Amino acid sequence: MLIKIDFESETAIYIQLRNEIIKGIAKGELQEGENLPSVRQLAGDIGINMHTVNKAYALLKEDGFINMDRRKGAVIGSMKNMITxxxxxxxxxxxxxxxxxxxxxxxxxxxxxxxxxxxxxxxx
Missing domain, CATH: 1.20.5 (Single alpha-helices involved in coiled-coils or other helix-helix interfaces)
Known part of the structure; x- marks a missing residue:
């Protein structure tokens, strides 16, 4: 999945990252159970601070899009019953x-x- 970040945008980078991952899930580019890159790897690939990736992952976890596993890292969660x-x-x-x-x-x-x-x- 290609993640597009606009460094000139007024939208915070962690929000852009969160939104790009959600779009990837919605388009089927990211599947339930699939691992996301580690915080360090994704930060390095995009050229952003690790804290920014951590913040995006924390929001995705809070909203139920990903699960955090000590061994596997960030994993795409189930999209069932997400309407609350x-x-x-x-x-x-x-x-x-x-x-x-x-x-x-x-x-x-x-x-x-x-x-x-x-x-x-x-x-x-």
């Missing part, structure tokens, strides 16, 4: 902010929904 009330609440809050910005910028509902549909198709 807590997740729905978080998603609703994030969507509210995105839709408010879309509205303020003058994008139509139809254009926004079509954009969402196109993005969703990338993961089918």
């Amino acid at each position: 009330d807590e997740y729905k609440e978080k998603l609703n809050e994030e969507m509210d902010a995105i839709i408010a910005e879309v509205y303020c910028r003058g994008m139509s509902e139809e254009e926004f929904i079509n954009m969402c549909r196109e993005k969703f198709k990338l993961y089918k």
Whole structure:
């Protein structure tokens, strides 16, 4: 899996890394039970600090995308039953902010929904 990090982005590198790994899982590039690179290896490959990779892995673990094993390291977890009330609440809050910005910028509902549909198709 190719991880793309934009060092000029305003989005923190650990968030970009987290998002890239989630995209890899959604696209089937990373499978349940598959090992991710060690913190040291991934940091070296990308050219970032090990603490940044640790932070991304910690978020992925907290959100249930990976499991940490003392012997195997970071392992892709099961994607079954990941929809929780807590997740729905978080998603609703994030969507509210995105839709408010879309509205303020003058994008139509139809254009926004079509954009969402196109993005969703990338993961089918």
